[in-house]
Amino acid sequence: MTTMDDLEDLYREIILDHYRSPRNRGELASPPAHRTEGFNPLCGDEIVLTLQLDDGVISDVKVAGHGCSISQSSASLMTGAVKGRSVPEARGAMRSFKRLMTVAEDDDPDADEPVDVRALGELAALQGVVKFPVRIKCATLAWNTLAQALSELGA
Ligand code: ZN
Numbered sequence: 001m002t003t004m005d006d007l008e009d010l011y012r013e014i015i016l017d018h019y020r021s022p023r024n025r026g027e028l029a030s031p032p033a034h035r036t037e038g039f040n041p042l043c044g045d046e047i048v049l050t051l052q053l054d055d056g057v058i059s060d061v062k063v064a065g066h067g068c069s070i071s072q073s074s075a076s077l078m079t080g081a082v083k084g085r086s087v088p089e090a091r092g093a094m095r096s097f098k099r100l101m102t103v104a105e106d107d108d109p110d111a112d113e114p115v116d117v118r119a120l121g122e123l124a125a126l127q128g129v130v131k132f133p134v135r136i137k138c139a140t141l142a143w144n145t146l147a148q149a150l151s152e153l154g155a
Helices: 004-020 069-082 089-098 117-131 133-152
Strands: 035-042 045-054 057-066
Touching: 004 069, 004 117, 035 133, 045 069, 045 133, 057 069, 057 089, 069 089, 069 117, 069 133, 089 117, 089 133, 117 133
Parallel strands: none
Antiparallel strands: 035 045, 045 057
16 A cells, blocks of 8 residues: 555655656757747756757757756656657646646636646656745746747747
């Protein structure tokens, strides 16, 4: 049987693993990739997102930058959640994650619906962050940068 403590240990492990061994780390050549920078001045977190969009699919994505463990592990988890996905799929993951972080977007039709945590996969590891409101901006930085990149691309 899995207790809440086991779950919190597992989540902590996932976050530390993505912090120590970030996935999709680095920068794609831009152009052709699109480059967007994101900042969280409250904590000093910085993200450089490079994204390759081909026929409406995020065919490649990389993240560089520096900051706290929450911001950098969240960026690594984000790349894993959207790489190889269509733009609507990526936006769906973004909406679910922001609802999990209790900062649902105004245009999210399901803003009041409970989040299906199992469908979030490893992203669920960050749900403990909501207990520390000041860190929510750390966790959402990579996703907000992704949203900015998609809007700059008109996607
Ligand atoms: Zn931070």
